[in-house]
Amino acid sequence: MAVTTEKRTYSVDEFWELCHQTDKRLELIRGELRELTPTGWQHGVVVVNATRLLSNYVLTHRLGIVLGAETGVLLPIGEQDEGQTVRAADVAYVQRERLPQGALPARYADIVPDLVVEVTSPSDTYAMVAEKVNDWLRAGVRMVWVVDTSNRQVSVHRPGQPVRVFGEEDVLSGEDVLPGFACKVSELFAW
Amino acid sequence: MAVATEKRTYTVDEFWELCHQTDKRLELVRGELRELAPANEEHGYVTGQLFLVVTQFVKQRQLGFTFAAETGFVLSEEPATVRAPDFAYVSRDRAPERWSRHFARFVPDVVAEVISPSDTYGEVAQKVQDWLEAGVRVVWVVDPVARTVAVHRPGAAVRVYGEEDTLSGEDVLPGFACKVSEIFAR
Numbered sequence: 001m002a003v004t005t006e007k008r009t010y011s012v013d014e015f016w017e018l019c020h021q022t023d024k025r026l027e028l029i030r031g032e033l034r035e036l037t038p039t040g041w042q043h044g045v046v047v048v049n050a051t052r053l054l055s056n057y058v059l060t061h062r063l064g065i066v067l068g069a070e071t072g073v074l075l076p077i078g079e080q081d082e083g084q085t086v087r088a089a090d091v092a093y094v095q096r097e098r099l100p101q102g103a104l105p106a107r108y109a110d111i112v113p114d115l116v117v118e119v120t121s122p123s124d125t126y127a128m129v130a131e132k133v134n135d136w137l138r139a140g141v142r143m144v145w146v147v148d149t150s151n152r153q154v155s156v157h158r159p160g161q162p163v164r165v166f167g168e169e170d171v172l173s174g175e176d177v178l179p180g181f182a183c184k185v186s187e188l189f190a191w
Numbered sequence: 192m193a194v195a196t197e198k199r200t201y202t203v204d205e206f207w208e209l210c211h212q213t214d215k216r217l218e219l220v221r222g223e224l225r226e227l228a229p230a231n232e233e234h235g236y237v238t239g240q241l242f243l244v245v246t247q248f249v250k251q252r253q254l255g256f257t258f259a260a261e262t263g264f265v266l267s268e269e270p271a272t273v274r275a276p277d278f279a280y281v282s283r284d285r286a287p288e289r290w291s292r293h294f295a296r297f298v299p300d301v302v303a304e305v306i307s308p309s310d311t312y313g314e315v316a317q318k319v320q321d322w323l324e325a326g327v328r329v330v331w332v333v334d335p336v337a338r339t340v341a342v343h344r345p346g347a348a349v350r351v352y353g354e355e356d357t358l359s360g361e362d363v364l365p366g367f368a369c370k371v372s373e374i375f376a377r
Contacts, residue, residue: 030348077348079348120312124312125334125336125337125339126306126310126312126315126316126332126334126337126341127332127334127337127339127341127349127351128351129312129316130315130316130319130332130341130343130349131341131348131349131351133316134343134348134349135348135349138346138348146312146313146316148311148312148313150311151311153311153313154313155312155313155316155317157316157320160324162221162317162320162321162324163313163316163317163320164317165311165313165314165317
């Protein structure tokens with residue numbers, strides 16, 4: 001497995017401690033650390049647009065919560081002798097029914113979002129993005145939107161369905177994951 | 192659905208006819224035409240290297256057959272999807288008795304796609320998903336810029352191998368192993 005920053009593996013608890021001793025933004029992928037770099041401005045704008053559009057809709061209809069970038073999700077996808085995985089989506093929506101009663105988790109939670117949005121950076125390779133999407137889907141995420149800032153397209157991934165690609169003039173729908181939600185792809189890039 | 196060259200849809204037979212009336216390299220994705228640009232120099236070289244390494248192994252052991260880039264495979268009739276991978280391998284068990292002079296209608300065991308700089312994430316992701324849905328057992332996505340191979344298998348985690356890693360044939364091509372750097376080496 002390539003593109004790791006260090007060779008030793010970490011448990012989720014060790015990872016939590018480590019994250020509080022460093023300024024680095026990290027993910028834990030099958031026990032190994034991955035470093036995340038600060039993103040470019042295009043990425044930043046798209047993340048906020050997606051967060052705002054989804055959050056407005058979800059709050060208005062009281063459907064659940066929208067998680068901001070860098071929220072750690074513990075993914076239930078480890079094979080037997082494999083390390084654990086904590087990923088941070090750019091935006092995630094979790095429907096009310098999946099949330100715990102009472103307070104939200106203070107740490108990383110093993111609550112799998114219903115919708116995940118990943119915004120690509122110019123430095124992202126195909127493999128980096130494919131790995132993320134595959135992890136989210138195997139963990140049980142019902143829909144993943146990959147927003148490609150370089151060509152202003154959104155790829156929609158759903159388990160067992162062909163990948164669909166939408167251009168700027170197309171409408172992105174919440175389908176049965178976020179019923180009633182719709183926005184033009186171009187709205188994600190607006191400023 | 193975006194990135195189509197034309198709005199009308201085609202059946203596999205209509206697409207076959209069209210391919211013989213044009214010089215364009217085309218794929219058919221859920222009835223819609225996609226135009227393929229001629230590959231760049233590096234893409235052509237890497238595709239050749241991969242073909243050579245796997246073909247040598249397969250021939251020696253008489254495991255099956257390998258296919259060069261641009262061979263059209265029918266992935267589905269309705270909606271009609273005909274894709275041309277950069278490389279394909281089919282084992283003896285899954286291969287037809289004799290070769291047709293039409294698009295291939297069997298499902299390869301291994302498919303490789305070599306990424307071009309103009310390929311978007313969405314295009315590559317669509318291809319990989321289509322191959323896996325059709326029953327391909329392993330898809331290798333070769334990235335000449337990152338010098339990695341991403342290994343996709345149905346229901347399994349994507350694994351990414353760098354230049355110092357070894358690409359294995361796993362249970363699909365038992366015994367096959369090559370260093371990733373070998374695919375990119377001159």
